[in-house]
Amino acid sequence: MTEPSVETKQSKNKEWEPKIIAFLCNWCSYAGADLAGVSRIQDPPNIRIVRVPCSGRINAYFIIKSLTDGWDGVLVSGCHPGDCHYISGNLVARRRFAILKELLEFFGIEPGRVNFMWASAAEGMRFAVLVRKATEIVKKLGQNKKFEKKW
Amino acid sequence: MVKSMGLETENKEIENNLREIARGLLKEKKVDVIIGYMEGTLPLLSQPIIIDSEEDVEKLIWNNLCYVNLAKYLVPRVPKFVNPEKGNLTVGVISKGCVGRGLIHLASENKINLDEIKIIGIPCNGVVNRQRIEMEIGEKEILEVSVFGDNIIVKGKDFEREFPYDEYMNDLCKTCKIRKPPLVSKSLDLCVGECEEYSNIVDDFSDISEFEALTPEEKWNQITEELSVCTRCYACREACPMCYCNLCFVDQNKPVWFGKTTDLPDVFVYHLIRAMHMAGRCVACGACSLVCPMGIDLNKINRKLEKIVKERFDFTSGLDPDVLPPMVDFKLEDAQEFALEED
Numbered sequence: 486m487t488e489p490s491v492e493t494k495q496s497k498n499k500e501w502e503p504k505i506i507a508f509l510c511n512w513c514s515y516a517g518a519d520l521a522g523v524s525r526i527q528d529p530p531n532i533r534i535v536r537v538p539c540s541g542r543i544n545a546y547f548i549i550k551s552l553t554d555g556w557d558g559v560l561v562s563g564c565h566p567g568d569c570h571y572i573s574g575n576l577v578a579r580r581r582f583a584i585l586k587e588l589l590e591f592f593g594i595e596p597g598r599v600n601f602m603w604a605s606a607a608e609g610m611r612f613a614v615l616v617r618k619a620t621e622i623v624k625k626l627g628q629n630k631k632f633e634k635k636w
Numbered sequence: 637m638v639k640s641m642g643l644e645t646e647n648k649e650i651e652n653n654l655r656e657i658a659r660g661l662l663k664e665k666k667v668d669v670i671i672g673y674m675e676g677t678l679p680l681l682s683q684p685i686i687i688d689s690e691e692d693v694e695k696l697i698w699n700n701l702c703y704v705n706l707a708k709y710l711v712p713r714v715p716k717f718v719n720p721e722k723g724n725l726t727v728g729v730i731s732k733g734c735v736g737r738g739l740i741h742l743a744s745e746n747k748i749n750l751d752e753i754k755i756i757g758i759p760c761n762g763v764v765n766r767q768r769i770e771m772e773i774g775e776k777e778i779l780e781v782s783v784f785g786d787n788i789i790v791k792g793k794d795f796e797r798e799f800p801y802d803e804y805m806n807d808l809c810k811t812c813k814i815r816k817p818p819l820v821s822k823s824l825d826l827c828v829g830e831c832e833e834y835s836n837i838v839d840d841f842s843d844i845s846e847f848e849a850l851t852p853e854e855k856w857n858q859i860t861e862e863l864s865v866c867t868r869c870y871a872c873r874e875a876c877p878m879c880y881c882n883l884c885f886v887d888q889n890k891p892v893w894f895g896k897t898t899d900l901p902d903v904f905v906y907h908l909i910r911a912m913h914m915a916g917r918c919v920a921c922g923a924c925s926l927v928c929p930m931g932i933d934l935n936k937i938n939r940k941l942e943k944i945v946k947e948r949f950d951f952t953s954g955l956d957p958d959v960l961p962p963m964v965d966f967k968l969e970d971a972q973e974f975a976l977e978e979d
Contacts, residue, residue, distance in 0.1 A: 546885070549905055576970070580949075580962060584912065588944070592856070592859050601975045601976065603975060
């Protein structure tokens with residue numbers, strides 16, 4: 486029996502990995518994530534997926550609640566504008582996200598914590614690329630410690 | 637605003653005009669009740685009054701302490717003015733610019749019926765930042781407040797101080813471009829008194845550009861320092877004419893969305909989500925900041941909301957009841973520069 490090498494110990498806490506909560510719409514992005522999986526496209530394991538019926542279902546509460554609960558990042562993905570299964574759900578959502586994004590920035594939350602993207606069911610590759618990009622952005626920002634309660 | 641007249645005479649003139657209009661409306665039975673302002677029970681305060689007879693007209697006042705947004709008294713949460721025999725009453729509202737905007741915006745959200753309302757427009761000359769004066773006076777008791785020339789004079793037992801009005805005006809009033817209620821051309825019957833038609837309001841939002849240029853960390857520190865004294869009394873919500881939900885998101889307990897403590901994260905979330913709900917709806921009356929018992933300055937946030945909505949959707953709240961507010965509307969070609977894209 487060999488002693489555990491120093492290398493393994495190091496690799497165990499070598500690099501901090503962010504945890505990102507991803508709200509994916511059922512009709513496009515969730516299927517896109519599925520396609521990325523079945524196509525064996527490598528994407529970062531940092532995201533934890535929550536499936537929602539439509540990006541229009543995503544309340545600003547969901548996003549802020551995720552941040553206060555300590556998630557390092559939030560990713561929201563829906564159908565491309567104009568492709569919504571419910572005709573206009575993502576168009577309503579887009580206005581909401583636009584305002585939320587600017588407000589979060591104004592309140593002093595780093596702009597990269599919350600990311601938005603569009604990915605269709607046929608874009609497994611795009612999904613993987615954008616998730617990687619989002620993960621890199623959040624990783625650069627480091628841990629989300631702003632909402633830690635003091636006691 | 638005509639400055640040369642002096643604040644005192646200006647207020648007096650506005651007050652006389654509004655009394656005359658109110659008397660006329662009540663006499664001709666064009667309105668059944670009038671909501672206005674009356675002397676407060678304490679110095680530095682005013683309070684709302686509802687009158688229905690000509691004799692009470694003398695109780696109506698206008699001065700620079702009338703900061704309550706009277707549109708609040710017509711939102712669905714407040715019981716309606718009803719006469720059992722006549723049905724809904726016609727209500728005249730003494731309206732400075734932001735009260736008129738509030739009423740018109742509520743109409744655009746189908747919350748009030750403009751046919752049952754008369755906007756009695758007055759050319760507002762701003763309100764005083766009560767908290768700032770109180771903070772500078774400190775512990776001492778204020779016994780009398782009067783206006784002399786362009787100064788606010790505050791008297792107590794053993795002190796007397798002058799506050800130049802220009803400087804001690806509420807921050808939102810300093811940047812206000814809509815001092816008279818907007819004239820709704822469709823129903824000319826709606827507006828009496830001084831109303832104005834607005835088109836192409838130019839605003840450079842230079843007052844918040846300094847804050848916007850800070851780094852996220854500096855913004856966070858400043859904002860949390862400001863909010864850290866919040867006791868969650870919800871006075872801001874109660875004073876706001878746009879907060880008319882029967883169940884506010886912070887009162888919801890099935891499920892409990894957000895913590896109800898006064899810890900910083902919970903307070904922060906309350907103000908952030910409230911700001912989110914105010915987007916495209918805030919009429920910049922500043923009532924939220926002026927009723928805050930802790931003196932929290934929410935004006936900056938309100939200005940930012942105004943800016944976002946103006947720049948993104950070219951919308952100013954409360955100008956036209958027929959224009960949909962931005963958050964219930966959408967366009968396929970809305971800007972989406974914030975979405976992630978492949979390189």
